[in-house]
Amino acid sequence: MNSRKSKITILFLLITFGISIFVLVIFYRASIERKLPKLQTSDVNTAIRGNIVTKDGFSISSSQKLYKVMLDTRNIDPNKKEMFIKLYSLYSGDDPNKVRKIINGTKGLVTLSYSIDAKGATYLQELSRKLNRKGILISYLDPKTGLASFQGMRVMESGQNRKFMSKDALTPAIGYVSKTESDALTKSKGVKGLERYYEDYLAPIQNAKILGPRDIGNNIILTSDSNLATRVDGYNAVLSVPLKFQTKLEQILDEKREFLDAKELIICIMNSKNGEILALASSSRYDPSNIRKQDYSALNSSASEYAYEVGSVFKPFIFSILLQEKKVNPFELVNTYNGRYQLGKRIIKDTHPEPFMSAEDIIVHSSNIGMIQLVERLNGPQIYQGLLNFGFSRKTGIDLPYEQVGMMPTVTKLNSSTYKATVSYGYGLQATFMQLLKAYNTFNNKGIEVTPHMVAYLERNGKRYDLPKAEPAQVISQETAKIMKRILIKTVEKGTGLKAFTPGLEIGGKTGTAHIASGKGGYSNTYNGSFFGFVNDTRGNSYTIGVLARDPKKPYYYFGAQSALPTFKKAVDLMVEDGYLFPDPNVIAEFEAKKDKLKNDKVKQKPALD
Template structure:
């Protein structure tokens, strides 16, 4: 009996020596397989959009006249805040944002669900609030709550998301209505802006955001995206910056002078333009009829359209040098030629035309110097209607200048047939019977000191994006 038990024990020992190494080998093989084989474990990918923003408008002397900043919305579900920790939440939130504790607490207590605490949080504060939300979550400030359906909802912590962009105009009413203003609209819950007038409108295609940043990847315990090899990311490209040829310092001086002039002469509006005749660059285009694009009121509505480019009117005596130049080019008059000016009184049809500087006669140059209506009538009589019409067209009349502003008007001039009529011919010689815009006249005058060459006026010198100049 003892012999049988002894041999049985020996057999078990032998089996153990064989089985244990075999089991260990299988275990190690499984570990190696797990370690060397790519496993498709479930993971939660999240996506995040970082919206691009509108480009800036920058004056020649580097003052940023208009720029955009991103804004964020902060919301919280009142049911998910532990009532015993509500004061802690309110106090910390207001420390970060500078908001009123009374207002925030009242908003939360008066809400039966999700309430928006602010739509206007800047990017820096948004980062701090996201970190605060994570820490408050660890402190159990956000708790589970019973929903209206009778089910227990998990904690919902404070949410910080993009709400849109804010367009800031940093120079008050300067450079208006030149730079224009924007309109706001909501796209997929995000406030977007687009140009309505001025530079904002004309360069909308370039100022508008080019491409949003889009990130896809796994998230960490704090809800933040982990950037790893498998993450996907598209780069953010903001809109182009637009750099004006107008220095703000000069523009403000001209605007101040236009304000003073309007007061001194009781004028509804004074428009002033300074243009480089050789390059076409506008150095100043100012008016006393301005507005603040950040705060447009009912009283500003009459100033939203830019008189310099959007209205045509009879220009008066500043037409005289142009008609004189047309006559000179046609060899119909010489600068030193003596012309009868009838002692400052001349009968034209049923009307009597008078000069402010009466003289029996004047030279061609004196007619321009003293702005003689009678002298210009006598010069225009030497021209055919076709010559006047062609001359005005050569000076850009009844044609858009091509300036980089929207809604430019072209004005109009009489027909050739009308210009053959003695009355039409006479009245247009001293600036009546035709309508031109301020910019047409400014552009036409550049011909006199640019060797007879006309250049289209330009307000924008170049575009900028990602450190490159276009």
């Protein structure tokens, strides 16, 4: 009996011991497997930020992937270290001394390079395979596991870099980006300009995820089941602006700014029918890839972010309201007091003094006194609502961020004769360059407003995506627009805009000169000069153009006719030269014939010489 119990006890102990050994083996195997290199590996192919592309096909803002190279220095065969350094430096372009210092400085995982481009990454991945085959990279014994460990040289994405191909071209409108860190990768985010406004469209949408068995170099072996998610890049923003034309215009502005000794010159050329911007240029530009301290003042887009008192370019809007309210006949005579008029304690003077002028000639010859007489026919609500309809004190909708809206006097103030008077010739309120351009466009578009925009459409993988458009609004009647257009054409042919005249083209517009507010409740001895107008040809091409010269310091050149108008004329000539406008050859022939006849008549009138 005891013998039987002893046998059972021994058997039980043996079974218990066997089970314990089995459990220990399983546990050991499980722990070892966690330390062994995995047979499968995964990778992420990050999506890229979309490009900004000009009308003529130049990617002026684009992103490129950057890669980093990581290596466990213990994987380098000690006898072939110098061979590794030589080959790596040759493929990467890095300084051999720098590579040697990194390798010798750390025993373990190191990063050899951070900013390798895609082409360089491909070369280095090929080098990694060669290093494995030639035994330059070998496995080492991991003291923690007692097993051989081989990581190889790994080439991994480190982030993306934003490149601006054309340096300062199209700035500040194009804007710039900042670098952000996400999931250990460097990415770009729009801060200003188009980069900021279209951030939600340009930003990458979805990264690709790849899973598969690994090779000895820890690279993924692609199979039919490798792709877990498809890469979806950001949209490309395609501009209505051709780069070649834009840069020529910027060169004109640079020359004019230097000649005028001005703070800045701005010009915008917009399609009058649909609001597409052909060019938006400034003489204050910067390189978005290398922003310096002296560039800070140029980072804001003055066209949409600078509100100022605009001067006489504002007169046509008050005149339009008078026409809308049937308060003026363009041909009636208005007392202009021989160019001298007392308004409260101030004496108002006209540059072209006359005892009387027709109402439309008040615009043609820019009479402040005439405007003071006419604006008295309107009350505060009529002025306020009329200007509101033109878009003043409201955003234009241009596709640039941080747009300012300016300032208009209240209805109560506009009932005051003094406020009416100052507003009638462009003081006592503030507007932006883009507000003026959009408002002037109504005169050349049958009274209908358009929304100025630089991006024509979005594109991805060859497919076009149109952006939503604002519903056009009738700002003034077609009849009022027709009258104003005729008056502004007359202003160019016979008035203050004479320097813009170009035979064979229909050009209208208005000059303006305004004191710059000092910020202390008064005005400094500095000025802004401007010209806003339009140009049409007989082929149906129609453009609205604005020019602003900020604080020109050249003596006697602060008037809009001397500072802004010549730039307008240069721009029109460039548009003809580059095929955006086509002067009527018959009109040119007639003009030349008249000029020759006038010249011959003068020759005939000369007295004969003895």
